[in-house]
Amino acid sequence: MAETIINVVLFSMLVLTALALVRMERLFTIVMLAGVFSLLAAMLFVTLDAVDVAFTEAAVGAGVSTVLYLGTIALTARGCKPSVRPSTVPLLVCIITGAVLIWGTLDMPNFGDAEAPAEVHVAQYYLTESVKEIDVPNVVTSILASYRGFDTLGEVAVIFAAGVGVLLIISRMPGQGRRKDKEDS
Amino acid sequence: MAGGTEAVAHQALEMTDHLPVLQVLIPFIAAPLAVFLGVRSLAWPIACAGAIASLVCSVVLMLATLDGSFISYHLGGWAPPYGIEYRVDAANAFVLLLISATAVVVMPFTKASVDAEIPKKDHTLFYACFMLCITGLLGVVVTGDAFNVFVFLEISSLSAYVLVSQGSHRDRRALTVAYDYLLMGTIGATFFVIGIGFLYMATGTLNMADIADRIAGQGDNRTIQAAFAFILVGMGLKVAIYPLHLWLPGAYNYAPSAVTVLLAATATKAAIYVVLRFTFSVFQPEFTFDTNVLYWIIIPFALLAMFAASLIAVFQTNFKRMLAYSSIAQIGYMLLGIGFFNLSGLTATMVHLFNHSITKAALFMAVGALVLRSGSTFYDRIRGMGKSMPLTSAVVVIGGLSLIGIPGTAGFVSKWMLVQAAFELGWWWMALLIVASSLLAVIYVWRVLEVLYLGDTAEGAQHKEAPMMMAGPMWVAALACIWFGFDTSLTLEASRVAANGLLSGNAGMAPVPTTAAGGGH
Amino acid sequence: MRHHLILRVITKILVGPIILYGLYVQFHGDFSPGGGFQAGVIIAVAFTLYGIVFGLRAVYAVLPPWVVHRLMALGLLIYAGVGILNMLSGYEFLNYGAFAPNHPSHGQHLGILWVETGVGITVTGVMIAVFYAFAGRPPRMGDDDW
Amino acid sequence: MGLVADILSWACLIGGSFFTITGALGIVRLPDFWARLHASGVAESGGMILIILGLCLQAGWGLVTVKLIIIGIFLFITGPTSTHAIANAALVTGWRPKPGTGIEQKDTPPFYDVKEPTVRN
Amino acid sequence: MFLVTLIALFVAMALVLCRLYTGPMVYDRILAANFFGTAAVLFIAVLGFFNGRPDFLDIALLYALINFVGTVATLKFFRYRSLGDARPGMD
């Protein structure tokens, strides 16, 4: 019961933060709220037993992203214009997508059901056999690095691609950047 | 089971057993190697070597799977569904061959065009990205694991965003189209992930064959149907199915020439392959839900793409953008083949995948050469270049004819198959529609040819023929267009085997592999 | 940040322990949450902190950009190299059992250790490179934009 | 250990909770930035130390306590540093607490979200 | 007992979020976010004890670290308008 209460409270905070984000117009505030959002998400991950994910989400969502966002804002602009576009079509798209999603959830097993198909097939194998086969206490690590090690190789490649990409896109100095800078000061 | 106790008596694997993974691994390693060495002059040779090795692997794989068998490779030695499985049957081998062959053919062209369009300092990183893009596409095609598809899809997509943005050295609009591409691509990928999550929830596994097995026993399950919808829409964004195509014209138009060639010839094809794989091997519509749903969803969109995109292409004044819209239209034909849902239709899709790929490769390479010499692809800038650049313009002619589907070119074969499939279903009006949309293609191709050959040369233009590094690959692709127009044995045979495998549903993804390369499992 | 004596001192005190903590997360990932990726981020955060407080030039002196670029690729090569080593000894790609044929779980331990090291190195490299790229670009906003 | 430690730790936890809530209330209710800074600073340090202490008493000796102590030390260093940094940033950008009234005054408030007429980009 | 502390932390977080949403000054928000971070660290620590798995304190430690770096980055951002080298004449 206590867990449910914690979940629900975290959820309402998450939803409130997301809704607050929709109407914020100062980029700095948006970034800070996004940081808080991922902090809340990470707390939710802890309550859902995904400690590794919480660890990563905290490091990435609240740490790296925040620094990146700040760096971007420092290089671009501080605010965003209030939206003037009609919002009916986007709203409709969102509602339809959400409706399909909810329609899809209707046949799902209950939250936390230990007999759900997702828990009994492959996952059960990992939990029972990894002690014998890999002998590492953290099952997440053994799946990540060994059973699905190739996915992780792909993940590292994605990160590498992002690094290469960022270098390609913004590591070269813009031609007049320095000069203009001196004029400014 | 895998690992554990039986590993003591492990049966050593030969190098040939590793082919499925080497196929992806060699270009994969080329990327970090180029960055690690950091020598600019070595980047291109490394990339080239990776592409060629990959092509060799795919040729061997193709030959091994032509008899309808398939090869299963257990990464990490873990038997599926516990580990990730690489599974090559005729369908993937065909697309693998297509991708790696395109990569090899465009490599010399890439060298020439990159030298002209990208600052020297960035070459190493550029080739690394290029190789990562190819790796991602190969990985998407070869894998038999649903989540692994997502990971490799993102490798190729992320590098594709970067590659497109490199067009900003010529036109700043490359940045905004790259951003739009990133946004839509990520939304598509996230939809795909949602779909896989739903599938996992309903089946408890991520291995495609295993999912197919478990879906077949479930009957009518809303979770699975929603999963199908999300995977289809997510992939539709990557394929650029007509109403979801918005990123494509800009991305093709403003990307560096070499990147456009790569994306047009391979990226959407790999995405279509994923759609095929999921629709037929994983979901198996005849088991999961009414196949009529497919007819009513896919065919209208296909027709919309064929006509709307062709019509837009007719009115373009920019060669590259015209080709982009024509690509969207041609994607419509492939979808139509899927929508027919019979052997001929699927064969037509597979053949068209290949034929359109080489056609577009030839055309976009020609465009690259025109850009190199004239600086722009607007019709009034390339006017009359048929005289000053006869080799390049001849390629445009061949490619254009193949695009229309004139007999004797590759494009004819696939359209003929498509018409045949329509007749098999008794839909003669559909055949008429296919012919009608080909007439639109006649118009837009004619406009280009008119400009190239009949127009006066723009004043003061001193154009030379394209350099050999460009003309060579271009002609290879153009001759392939003609070759596969006459000799259809390889393409049709491979496509038919592939389509058969796909249509046989569960049989194509049977849990027991015929040629296991997984050691003693 | 010449005037921020407090921050400078605190940063100097903290950077070492943060990297130490990163290494702990890296090599203790088998037993508790964490692993290569998280460790890489933490170590990169240490350098980021140093760069923010002491300026980019100071952190370039510790870790020049070209080293960072090599690190990015090195980690990936280590990861793939582990798999290739397995392949060369007649096992499947990334089958760490090859490291200790008679005792597969030892091989798995060794493999996981190396693989996680590769992940950590690449992530450290990429995160620092991205920070360098963003922080090293001169801002072009006029003062009135603030 | 036993009962005494339990009671002590509970007292610490309750005290810590009290401080934290007080600080949060202060952040919400106090009239201006500098006063809120004060509330946050006090609660962050006081509440944090008490809660960590309570947890330490619960955990007994072991790795967990060591980690808790490390967290405590870390927060003890960084909390005030952060508060200092925020105050310093506010001070440098032109905000001054007005002596006596507790309400800062400045002709052109540069960082108000609500009052700024247009946001330029 | 841990539950009481958890609830107290929740109340504190909710209150602080109100300040975060309403502002009005940017520094109010930074302050609120900072406080929120500290509360989150404590929350995770207490939650570990509540669930009987107190060995996951690493996450709390990471939070504390990230929170600090975030605040320093914010400070640098506001004080010098850049995350890199301060612009000439700004020091």
Place this chain on the structure above:
Amino acid sequence: MTTGDNELMIEFLLGHINYWLFVVLMMTGLYIVIVRGNYVKKIVGLNIFQTAVFMFYISIGKITGGTAPIFPTDSQGRIRPDPDIVYSNPLPHVLILTAIVVGIATTALGLALIVRIREEYNTIEEDDVLEIETKLAEQENRIHGFGPGGGA
């Protein structure tokens, strides 16, 4: 409706409300992406969208009364399995670790692109950029002739 039905209904609602809340979060993120014209804010929306999907995945793996899938060890570091403990499903955690990394990679790339866009266009509002590009396209159309779909 009998009481048994009622109980089932309530169980169903409680068991699914989590999923629906994730859907609400996802759609909020998607809405921000589609409707907002600011490039940075779009990326933030994308992050929220993705994070909500991650939460959905993690909630697939949660088992009531379960605990984090890390086995207890003795002082030598050997695993001491305890048959009484129920562990939550570790597989979604692994998948989401990968997905988070992909997400941050995308974010970094997107932000880098935004920096360049701002340098070239001097704005990060989509509407302004579109305006500039429409002008460019019109200019091109004047020179090279009309082409629909030109510009953006």
